[in-house]
Amino acid sequence: MRGLICCILILAASIESTFAANYPFRLEQNKNGNVVTLIAVNDGPAPVHYSAWIERWSNVQSSRPWPLNQVAPPYSRTQAAVLYPLNAYQGWSFQYRSQFRTGNPGASHNPGAVYRLPYPDGLKFRITQAPGQNTTTHTDIGSFHAVDINMPEGTPVLAARSGVIIDTENRYGTGAKNTYFADKANYINVLHDDGTWADYAHLKQNGVAVYVGQRVKAGQIIGFSGSSGYSSGPHLHFVVQKNNGQQVISLPFRFYTKFGGPFSPVAGQSLLADYSMPNVPVQQAAQTYRFIQPQANTEATEGKSNSLAGQIGKMAHPVVTIGLVVMVSMGIVLAILAIREGLNRRKWQSQKNHRDGC
Numbered sequence: 001m002r003g004l005i006c007c008i009l010i011l012a013a014s015i016e017s018t019f020a021a022n023y024p025f026r027l028e029q030n031k032n033g034n035v036v037t038l039i040a041v042n043d044g045p046a047p048v049h050y051s052a053w054i055e056r057w058s059n060v061q062s063s064r065p066w067p068l069n070q071v072a073p074p075y076s077r078t079q080a081a082v083l084y085p086l087n088a089y090q091g092w093s094f095q096y097r098s099q100f101r102t103g104n105p106g107a108s109h110n111p112g113a114v115y116r117l118p119y120p121d122g123l124k125f126r127i128t129q130a131p132g133q134n135t136t137t138h139t140d141i142g143s144f145h146a147v148d149i150n151m152p153e154g155t156p157v158l159a160a161r162s163g164v165i166i167d168t169e170n171r172y173g174t175g176a177k178n179t180y181f182a183d184k185a186n187y188i189n190v191l192h193d194d195g196t197w198a199d200y201a202h203l204k205q206n207g208v209a210v211y212v213g214q215r216v217k218a219g220q221i222i223g224f225s226g227s228s229g230y231s232s233g234p235h236l237h238f239v240v241q242k243n244n245g246q247q248v249i250s251l252p253f254r255f256y257t258k259f260g261g262p263f264s265p266v267a268g269q270s271l272l273a274d275y276s277m278p279n280v281p282v283q284q285a286a287q288t289y290r291f292i293q294p295q296a297n298t299e300a301t302e303g304k305s306n307s308l309a310g311q312i313g314k315m316a317h318p319v320v321t322i323g324l325v326v327m328v329s330m331g332i333v334l335a336i337l338a339i340r341e342g343l344n345r346r347k348w349q350s351q352k353n354h355r356d357g358c
């Protein structure tokens with residue numbers, strides 16, 4: 001009499017992280033006869049780490065050990081667990097709780113990753129707060145490595161690194177340095193290929209120019225700055241973050257500019273955005289800057305050579321150096337030939353004169 005035995009009670013209470021309050025993730029329960037399958041439904045563009053643990057159960061068998069700790073890939077439906085009665089001839093019940101957070105705890109920040117300044121070429125703005133330097137508001141683990149960049153309201157905000165838009169907030173019209181506004185900032189989150197994401201916060205109302213799921217390139221306009229949320233004035237809050245499994249943490253990152261880098265941002269720096277190097281991808285440009293830096297140091301320590309080749313070598317690329325040395329050598333040879341030619345002529349003229357005079 002299998003029909004008499006199913007007294008099933010499954011209650012799910014999801015605890016959502018503040019970061020992903022509106023993120024489209026859920027644990028779905030599909031009942032088929034005496035079996036319940038839990039499906040992790042991720043309808044969004046970010047990986048989701050979810051946990052579920054037992055509150056109460058009776059006469060239950062699970063296909064997976066609990067608590068569950070799994071990652072659901074973007075835009076996926078994956079089986080979380082299959083539940084069924086231990087004794088098919090008795091009633092069974094099950095109650096669990098779950099929570100989720102966007103981001104894969106297994107992700108790690110690419111050590112070679114560099115970030116362009118998040119505003120357009122030709123604009124120069126000052127960093128007013130940076131990691132470890134008299135920070136006033138970046139005091140928790142999620143913001144410790146953040147920077148604040150002073151900029152007028154309405155300044156275009158550019159993606160500092162390529163990625164996919166995974167979350168945005170657009171609706172808040174104002175802000176102040178008051179805890180009431182702590183959760184009322186407009187923002188954009190861009191997920192990078194290494195699983196970390198960047199948070200661009202305090203945007204103006206309706207200042208989001210992208211949509212969730214959109215792929216953006218470094219240097220692309222994604223929104224407009226403002227002063228929404230917990231903010232004392234117009235600025236951009238920029239931070240790189242990841243999910244470490246327990247919470248969202250901030251990560252150290254490095255900017256680069258046309259004039260140097262990669263470098264860690266410092267409070268008080270005024271930085272001019274200029275990436276006017278046509279046809280040079282961002283990553284390649286950054287590598288170029290890294291290449292230039294040791295060259296400069298080498299010059300400083302090896303600047304004692306007084307030879308011509310040494311002087312030229314310090315100024316130019318090796319190929320150019322070889323070219324210059326060849327040209328100089330050819331010039332010397334031609335000069336010697338010209339002098340010899342002149343002497344021969346003089347000698348011949350002297351002989352001729354002598355002959356004529358004779």
Ligand SMILES: [Zn+2]
Nearest residue numbers: 146147148237
């Ligand atoms: Zn900030």
